[in-house]
Amino acid sequence: MLTGVGVIAPTGIGADDYWKATREGRSALTPIDREGCDRLPLRVAGLVRGFDARSFVEERYLVQTDRFTHFAMAAAALAIDEAALEVEDPFTVGVVTAAGSGGGEFGQRELQQLWGNGPHHVGPYQSIAWFYAASTGQISIRGGFKGPCGVVAADEAGGLDALAHAARAIGRGTEAVVAGAAEAPIAPYSMVCQLGYPGLSLVEDPERAYLPFDRAAAGFVPAEGGAMFVVEDERHARDRGARVRAHLAGHGATFTGAARWAESREGLARAIRGALAEARCAPDEVDVVFADALGVPEADRAEALALADALGEHAGRVPVTAPKAGTGRAHCGSPALDVAAAVLALENGLIPPTPNTTACEAEIDLVTGYARSAEPRTALVLSRGLMGSNAALVLRRA
Structure with a gap:
């Protein structure tokens, strides 16, 4: 069962803001204004605005991680707080995330340092921050969670597979799993990688760029953000009086x-x-x-x-x-x-x-x-x- 929901989305930060925008049918698709992206043919994306990573994540984690992990850690913190999850035995709580794009923004910055200034200018965290497993690792380290942890690599559908993986861990005796997915693929390197997708929409009008099931459909628009959840064993949740979502x-x-x-x-x-x-x-x-x-x-x-x-x-x-x-x-x-x-x-x-x-x-x-x-x-x-x-x-x- 789900007892906590944490959201970082283009339409809102936190489940309440996200739901208000969702039920009203609001769109957050917007022209891309990120540095280095102005000459690319991809013009529209779903961008998370007003996100201050320092409000959610300690500095020592921020310098080690990419924006996609900042989103995941923030969403996980919101979900854990909503679920009022308190850990007595760290080996009974695990983490499962899914990721497809990884830490492209961080990786691009360090590669530019490598080719522009030499290997001594590449930071030590390049070895981990770009990796698709970074969010699982950092959430587990930050929370002290030592139960079953994993990463699902199943391209986009992995966002659902991660929750199934968590549910199966619960079925094997784990009390709680923090699970979900967040991505941050709106940076020059990541965007160039996406240009190879034949279904990508290059329409410049945000209101016309992504129209699923519409006769004017011209492909999809990429975005950043995601959601994390607390998945719990039913008895464990009931015993501690958790609200089941x-x-x-x-x-x-x-x-x-x-x-x-x-x-x-x-x-x-x-x-x-x-x-x-x-x-x-x-x-x-x-x-x-x-x-x-x-x-x-x-x-x-x-x-x-x-x-x-x-x-x-x-x-x-x-x-x-x-x-x-x-x-x-x-x-x-x-x-x-x-x-x-x-x-x-x-x-x-x-x-x-x-x-x-x-x-x-x-x-x-x-x-x-x-x-x-x-x-x-x-x-x-x-x-x-x-x-x-x-x-x-x-x-x-x-």
């Missing part, structure tokens, strides 16, 4: 290959069926779907067809939403943000809208414009990675 009920994962969007139909459908089976959830029990929503027409069609394959006739009735259209796709951080939105939607009885999209091309009930009042008990969160991973996660209302 939601239940992790089921998970499924498959792999269908890089950018093979037509093939992702079968892979995603199988992941959905696997998650529903683990959750002992019938297709018509799904009350809301948080879509992967790539914004590439072929991929969006495949996702809608996968829902029809897995949910049958119910696929045309269940509300579908894609809040990430207002934040951009923060790689592994995006499905984690969708899980946060799903938890808050289950709690508040509201299905948030899909920002900017107005002309839905798919045969799904896409929520647009305004939030929809509902009483959802079960949410299905979907994610596909650009390298071919597919994942589905079922959440139940507490």
